[in-house]
Amino acid sequence: MADTKLVRLEKIGAIGVIVVDNPPVNALSPGVPEGILECLDAANADPEVKAMVLIGAGRSFIAGADIRQFGKGRPRPTRRTHDALEASTKPVVAAIHGYALGGGLENALGCHYRMAVVSAKVGLPEVLIGILPGGGGTQRLPRLIGPKAALEMIVSGRHVPAEEARGLAILDAVVPADADLRAEAVRFAERVADKRPLPRVSEMTEKLAEAKREPGLFDAMRKSIARRARNQKAPYNCIAAVEAACTLPFIQGLQRERELFEELENSDEARALRYAFFAEREAAKLPDIPAKTPVRAIATVAVVGAGTMGGGIAMSCADFGLPVKIMDATPEALARGMERVKRNYETSVQRGSLAADEMARRLALIEPVAGYDDIGGCDLVIEAVFEELPAKLPVFAELDRVMKPGALMLSNTSALDIDAIAGATKRPQDVAGSHFFSPANVMKLLEVVKGAESSKETIATAMAFGKRIGKISVACGNCDGFLANRSRAPFNSEMVILLEEGALPEQVDKVMVDFGYPMGPFAVGDLAGLDIGYAGRKRRAEANPNYRKLPIADRLVEMGRFGQKTNAGWYRYEKGDRAPHPDPEVARIIKEVAGEMKVPQRTLDDGEILRRLLFSSVNEACQIIEEAIAYRASDVDVMWLYGFGFPRYRGGLMFWADGIGVREVYNQIALWHQQYGERWAPSPLLRRLAESGTPFREARPPAR
Ligand code: 3HC
Numbered sequence: 001m002a003d004t005k006l007v008r009l010e011k012i013g014a015i016g017v018i019v020v021d022n023p024p025v026n027a028l029s030p031g032v033p034e035g036i037l038e039c040l041d042a043a044n045a046d047p048e049v050k051a052m053v054l055i056g057a058g059r060s061f062i063a064g065a066d067i068r069q070f071g072k073g074r075p076r077p078t079r080r081t082h083d084a085l086e087a088s089t090k091p092v093v094a095a096i097h098g099y100a101l102g103g104g105l106e107n108a109l110g111c112h113y114r115m116a117v118v119s120a121k122v123g124l125p126e127v128l129i130g131i132l133p134g135g136g137g138t139q140r141l142p143r144l145i146g147p148k149a150a151l152e153m154i155v156s157g158r159h160v161p162a163e164e165a166r167g168l169a170i171l172d173a174v175v176p177a178d179a180d181l182r183a184e185a186v187r188f189a190e191r192v193a194d195k196r197p198l199p200r201v202s203e204m205t206e207k208l209a210e211a212k213r214e215p216g217l218f219d220a221m222r223k224s225i226a227r228r229a230r231n232q233k234a235p236y237n238c239i240a241a242v243e244a245a246c247t248l249p250f251i252q253g254l255q256r257e258r259e260l261f262e263e264l265e266n267s268d269e270a271r272a273l274r275y276a277f278f279a280e281r282e283a284a285k286l287p288d289i290p291a292k293t294p295v296r297a298i299a300t301v302a303v304v305g306a307g308t309m310g311g312g313i314a315m316s317c318a319d320f321g322l323p324v325k326i327m328d329a330t331p332e333a334l335a336r337g338m339e340r341v342k343r344n345y346e347t348s349v350q351r352g353s354l355a356a357d358e359m360a361r362r363l364a365l366i367e368p369v370a371g372y373d374d375i376g377g378c379d380l381v382i383e384a385v386f387e388e389l390p391a392k393l394p395v396f397a398e399l400d401r402v403m404k405p406g407a408l409m410l411s412n413t414s415a416l417d418i419d420a421i422a423g424a425t426k427r428p429q430d431v432a433g434s435h436f437f438s439p440a441n442v443m444k445l446l447e448v449v450k451g452a453e454s455s456k457e458t459i460a461t462a463m464a465f466g467k468r469i470g471k472i473s474v475a476c477g478n479c480d481g482f483l484a485n486r487s488r489a490p491f492n493s494e495m496v497i498l499l500e501e502g503a504l505p506e507q508v509d510k511v512m513v514d515f516g517y518p519m520g521p522f523a524v525g526d527l528a529g530l531d532i533g534y535a536g537r538k539r540r541a542e543a544n545p546n547y548r549k550l551p552i553a554d555r556l557v558e559m560g561r562f563g564q565k566t567n568a569g570w571y572r573y574e575k576g577d578r579a580p581h582p583d584p585e586v587a588r589i590i591k592e593v594a595g596e597m598k599v600p601q602r603t604l605d606d607g608e609i610l611r612r613l614l615f616s617s618v619n620e621a622c623q624i625i626e627e628a629i630a631y632r633a634s635d636v637d638v639m640w641l642y643g644f645g646f647p648r649y650r651g652g653l654m655f656w657a658d659g660i661g662v663r664e665v666y667n668q669i670a671l672w673h674q675q676y677g678e679r680w681a682p683s684p685l686l687r688r689l690a691e692s693g694t695p696f697r698e699a700r701p702p703a704r
Contacts, residue, residue: 007035009042014050015189016043017182018092025063026056028103032066033081036107040084040092050193053185054085054111055095061120064102067129067274071266082110082136086200091192095185096120096171101159105170106135109144112198115173115188116162117181122170125157129277130234130270130649134261138241139202139253145169146207147246148214151221154238202250211246218243231516232649234264268659272651275697276641279634279652283474284463287631293460296406298468302327302375303382304395306337306368309412310384312440315341318365319441320469325369325378334368341366344441376402380465382434384412392416393424400425408461410434414485415536418451418478428453432462435482436471437643438528445642446471447484472642477629480540484639487624487653490616490679492533495521496550498609500594502601505570506582511609516647521613522570523580524645526563530556530570548679552593556586611668618657618696619669622683628701654696666690 006029010017018039020026036054043049056062085092085107094100094108096116105122108114116122124133124141132138133154142150145168153160165171175184211217221239229235237260244256264270285291301317303310306328317324328334345363348354375381381403383395392411399409409431411421422428433449446466450459459475466473476483495508509520525533534557541547556569563569564578571580594601621636630636637652650656657665666686673680689699 006031007039009039012186015186016049016052018054019057021057023058025060027063027066029066036081037084051090051189052092053095053189060098061096061100062104063099064104082106085110091198093185093189095181097181102126103135106137109140109201114171116171118162118174119177120162121159122165123159124154127234127238128157130273131264132238132241132261138257139245142242142245143204144201146210147242151242155235208246232269237264269649272649275651275655276648279637283635283638286475289456289460293456295464296461298379298465300378301380302378305384306334309440311337311341313382313384313436314366315441316469318362323365325367325375327369338368372398372402380408382410382412389416392421396421396424412436415481418449422451429455430458432458444472446473447482448473448475449478449482451478474635474638479629483630484643487617487621487636490620491613494612494616496553499552499590500599503604508609511606518645526569529563531562552590555593615669619683619686622686625699625701626683626685633696633699658695658697662689
């Protein structure tokens with residue numbers, strides 16, 4: 001007997017309303033499909049019922065299959081809801097609010113009619129968790145909207161807004177945001193109750209003709225995703241399944257969809273992507289900050305510093321409808337900053353990713369102001385001035401003077417001491433770090449840094465603010481470089497040390513691109529500007545006499561090779577072109593400096609390069625967890641996915657390392673410790689994990 005609490009049948013006159021009630025998002029957890037079938041059968045058997053509505057209780061229609069059930073060897077259902085809904089002899093209307101995703105949309109496609117509130121979104125995002133729509137979605141959607149549009153939706157996994165979905169013919173009707181969806185759906189069902197024949201998507205064939213007219217459609221799609229989808233299988237299986245919809249009868253197409261789905265469910269790629277999905281949600285839960293911690297209302301934001309970062313942060317706020325005041329030390333700097341913001345938006349309009357009126361709306365939300373006295377009334381202020389303590393401390397002293405009581409004061413530092421910054425105010429409880437990644441309006445990661453005195457409310461509010469502006473917020477403690485940059489620092493050093501030993505930038509970059517990064521680390525360095533890392537190294541070398549210097553990197557910068565902006569860095573660039581060209585001059589400098597350092601040159605194999613780079617950071621991440629700067633290994637992974645372009649289908653740095661095995665990682669690091677010395681000293685946490693055979697993903701700070 002199904003759990004009647006998860007799905008119930010209510011009767012409104014002659015309409016049976018099947019309500020799915022499985023909070024928070026009505027996933028199709030065990031009991032839900034059975035409940036839908038039971039209610040459907042009951043309604044079909046009830047002579048008083050003429051038609052049905054399928055609707056979700058709470059905040060959503062149905063967000064899809066229960067992702068936690070994948071990979072657990074679930075029994076195969078003998079009767080599937082989407083088929084049963086379609087086979088119903090009485091019409092069924094899907095009434096959608098919130099999300100109809102994956103299995104949710106597939107069930108809606110099984111219904112005879114679909115309607116939604118204008119705020120609803122529909123989609124088949126399975127590819128984003130390494131699988132494909134396995135509930136008939138790859139067979140019904142192309143029949144309903146044509147293979148081309150279906151391919152685009154299924155291969156991208158994007159959420160399609162209701163109005164667009166109606167334009168595509170996924171929805172039959174869209175009702176206003178304030179409409180009573182349930183009442184509207186009941187009226188719709190009453191109107192169609194006696195209409196026959198029932199429109200069944202599986203029987204539609206007209207739109208499939210598109211594939212006959214354009215037989216190259218599928219190969220073109222494979223070609224267009226080749227770079228983005230390298231090392232992955234799910235996007236290709238999605239294409240194959242839609243192709244099957246165009247070449248096979250419906251039932252055989254469903255069978256093919258099932259086979260292609262089963263190839264994916266337990267793949268490494270799907271396991272990694274599922275892990276990343278939940279890691280991302282776990283990051284929002286802070287063990288020392290209860291979920292019920294009050295969050296301050298943020299209606300207005302101020303940004304101090306109109307440079308590239310400050311402007312990007314202001315855009316991030318405006319992009320999500322938050323009014324923001326922006327200031328700088330001089331009117332000229334402010335004007336330059338506003339000009340840059342405008343240019344960035346104009347580029348998006350030219351590219352077609354932003355409507356011109358939307359650009360105007362966003363720009364109107366960003367108000368340049370003359371000085372501190374204009375921002376005191378804002379609920380939150382983000383400092384984004386030059387990345388040096390002597391520049392930041394006076395800013396915070398001023399903010400202390402002008403900001404209203406209870407205003408949140410955040411510093412966009414990527415490495416500096418939050419406690420020193422908070423110490424410039426008389427209200428350190430309101431101060432925290434908010435490290436945006438560059439470009440701030442594009443990168444989705446926000447690193448929220450807890451100072452020793454940051455209040456729980458401050459951190460909870462900073463995390464919520466990040467979510468409000470579309471960021472993935474990950475919290476961590478205060479140390480040089482915090483979680484993100486500190487865990488990345490050994491990788492950044494090691495990549496240059498590899499050159500000392502005989503590798504070339506283009507070899508290292510190729511290894512990392514083949515691994516799945518969108519760009520190699522040296523090409524990224526050239527894009528960001530090599531002078532930034534240089535300044536950081538100088539600061540660290542002054543503070544720490546044992547700091548491992550990187551003479552090759554220093555030499556390049558001292559020669560004026562700052563990267564793309566000087567047309568020379570680790571690579572050579574043609575004027576006005578961003579394509580990196582290997583530069584014999586760099587090879588010569590590497591040889592020369594290595595000679596001066598008396599490091600013998602050898603040939604490094606790709607496997608060693610990959611492991612040297614990533615293991616060095618795994619070890620540092622362990623140390624960061626050991627010091628309780630990070631709450632858990634999965635937070636490291638989320639940061640690497642969203643901050644550093646780590647390939648999502650590998651789960652994240654620590655998840656990837658688990659694939660190799662904690663003992664093997666430890667043994668290799670211990671060997672390199674003997675060979676290279678202190679920089680490879682294994683973290684005590686790493687040693688303990690290896691001794692106990694505990695996977696990285698279960699690593700937690702030691703109890704204190
Ligand atoms: N399965 C299990 N749990 C799910 C879930 C799902 N499909 N979707 C969401 N959840 C859980 C989340 O883990 C989270 O749990 P927590 O509170 O314990 O952390 C809770 O529901 C709320 O989720 P979010 O925090 O993500 O809520 P948002 O409102 O920010 O986002 C959402 C809602 C857009 C629906 C988002 O949760 C999402 O994208 N979910 C996944 C949708 C998806 O991938 N569906 C396809 C599933 S596969 C499928 O259907 C296969 C079929 O073809 C056979």
